[in-house]
Amino acid sequence: MLKKIAQGLALAAALSLPTAVQAADTLKIGYSIAKTGLFSQAAPSQVNAYDLWAEQVNAAGGLDVAGVKHPIELVWYDDESDPVKSAQIYERLISDDKVDLLLAPWGTPHHLNVAGVVEQHGFPMVGNTAGSVAIREVEPGNIWFPTAVLPDRIGPALADMLAAHGVKSVSIIANVLPFSQENLQFLVPALEKANIEIKMNESYPPDIKDMTPLLTQMKSADADAVIALTYPSDAFLYTGQAKELGIKTPYQFLLIGPTIAAYKDAFGPVADGIITLGHWTPKQKDWPRAQPFFDAYVAKYGSAPDYLDSALAYMSCEILQQAVAKAGLDHDKLREVISNDTFDTINGPVKFKGVENIITPSAFLQIQKGDMELVWPKSIATADLIKR
């Protein structure tokens, strides 16, 4: 019986191998994405950026590979939000589908798992949406992270910004999920160092349905600033209920959520003055590529890109594109160029040292009159931080 099944399995395997022959000069670029499952809400902002990039490249006659243009085709699979499945998909993309280049999956756990695969195959991949100090433990050489949202840099930067604006005390609430907690870990010592008093520090589970008791406590703590280390769904819950309770704290920081287009749809003018994590905005005139990307995205999808994920995803494509134009497809040359060159992206210049982007600073955005303005650090700011 089992023998038969094993044979059947082998047959099924043979059948499911890709048989379609590609046009000889089309380049295949593969990635996995959380189309379904826990992280599926985050996927579209990244996929949209990839699709837009591919469309633009093909419209311009193809991807420049050391002087020769090739049309490109994106090959993707659903990793069901499972990081292990994601690693398995990259195995398949490299070994079976024989893709020419790779783009990154969504999220820290996925990046960390895929890092092992690209390392093993010596296949360079530019990462994007991973935000954890853990990325520094990854073997450098085949993966790079253009992101500037690393918790050990965010905490001190946030404390600096608040101190510079005369904040003497804060109330902190934090989701128990990893990204929030990692930020909390680095934020608390940074605040203490900046002599900012922590009047309240509470964590809450991800499935919280009502924050009234928590926010009542926060209101009576009456600190100069609120730091809510949120994920998207609780960012919505916080904003709605803080408004109901009349929390008028002048500085309110939300970790993840406000950069999503739906956030502004849900709160309109109430979202004004909310501060959040992000190091990109189309408003920065020093980055000439920023506004065209924003306009193209809005034209194609009818809503603004996610200032964090869409921008990072597009940046990783730009870096890859520029590296391939110079180095071609050879993995060794590509690795060399990505590791050493400086790239011109929608987020300004990017240069890597090890796995980390050493140019882009950890930065914060504030919603001002419906626009996303960079308010910190001063070197890239497009507007001053204002009280809410």
Next chain:
Amino acid sequence: MESLLSGQLLFAALVLGGLYALIALGLNLVYGTMRLLNIAHGDLLMIGGYGAFWCFTLTGISPLLGLPIIAAITAGIGIALYFLLFRNQLSSGKPIPQIEANSLLLFFGVSVVTQNVIALAFSATPRAYRYLDDVYHIGQVAMTGNRIATLLISLACLISIILILNRTMFGMSIKALIQNRDAARVVGINVERVQLTSIALGFGVASVAGGLVSMAEQISPFMGFPFTIASFVVIIMGGLGNVFGGILAGFLLAFIEIYAVALTSANMRSILLYGIFVAVLILRPQGLLGKARQS
């Protein structure tokens, strides 16, 4: 501590309780009359949420006015599913545990299909809109317009369904079917018609709850699962098929969520909720108001 007595917490608990009770009510009707374990229940809420969202953003019609239409559509889905999937199962004379197990799987399939069809049609991008988001003050209590509407509409739905169940012949026959299938048939109740009405009513109510949720939360194709779980916890705790027990449990859980968190800490929220659920079942294996099961 004086905040414990504040009307603010009471308001929050009532809104949440009304919603839990309403969400669970639909599930209870479907389980009570047919013994179908509908784990696609939360996905009906999701459909209701999308209905309200599109109704408002495309036509500008108040999502509240759209609710009856949305309810009618999901009721129609319920009726279609009844004929396509469940009618044969129910009349096959299979033992109840097998009907339950099979319905669990059938609805699992329905749930997966629904979520992914919606994701394919509208993408997984979260959506939201603004409606009735002004804040009103009554005494010391601040209330957002859409939360007042949520409370009032859930209470209205709950009360009218209780009245239907207790005061009309038809409601009586639903209750009779919940209490004893065979006896209901013997006394001449048209079982098929009662089952059809129950599934239509149950599905309709769920999408109304979804429309209400969408006014205050973001919606997405995969938002249903936590609601499915919440409604199962509520109806199991109240006693399966016991409509009044379910309503009681819905409010109880909401009060725990608000007041127990106020007394301890927000981080204890889910531990308390599931801890009390487990404790109740261990002490009362048939739920708060459930009766011992007839086999």
Next chain:
Amino acid sequence: MTKASMTHTPIPAIAATLIGAILIVSLSIFMGSYWTVVALNLFMWIALTQSWSLFSGMTGYISLGHVVAYGIGAYLVATTFKIIPLWLSIPLGGLAAGVFALIVAIPVLRVRGPYFVILTFGLAELVKFILLYTETTFGKSSRLLFGAPKTETLLYWVAALAVVATLITYFVGRSRFGKGLAAVREDETAAETVGVPVTRLKVLAFAASAVIPGMVGGLMTMRSTYFDVLQVFNPTISFSIVTMAIIGGAGDARGPILGALFMLGLAELLWSTAPQLYFILLGLFLIGFVLFAPNGMIGLIKRRKRSSAGVAS
């Protein structure tokens, strides 16, 4: 179990299980790293579903919280990684899951029917949130596990566990213990009146069915360099176990194997060829299956055997 199979010697069954497992393991390693992971997943699901069926399949008490055993094992192994060696921490993970099941068994097993289904689900969520709370309190929201064993090594171990789980289910099904459990499924009250030690049997089976999932959880957490509590307590794992068990068919050690093979085979065929429609097709298959084969694949096989036997005579 039919009467005929009761009198058969167990040798062919043991041989078939072992040969099948060795065949799949060697074939998958031969076919490369991608298929090694597919085989690893297959054995994981067989081991989990087989263990589930040891308790739920035999007694009719449907547990929708089996992920709790998997999660406890995974948690123990991940938190003691590089402190306790794996050869010790993985069995300890299984033991911890078994002890947990033993402790909660007596109160939990008083609850029946759909109440039991949702209670087990709630219990798994409760443990998940308690561990999440503990992790937050100690400032450990996620962990990195570098230097875990290779996929092939994990595959050998998980395949071995799948074989052991299959043989346990097979032998328990043939034993007095198994007959006692079947009596619980038929009519618990009646079984008790004729002197079957109902509670003892149920508690034993419940605890036993948690041990292998605990070890599987510990092993499977090693295949990812990243660990967090939400991942290993994902309720989808419980749902998938129940789905595979029902698809396979109850009351036969072949059921879970067939269920896991069917679901994974279907997934492998669909997810790469139709990524957009994968889940929709999967859902439709599931619905169709329940409608046309309500007794699972085992039911289909038995029906075919019966009808071909009918033709022959």
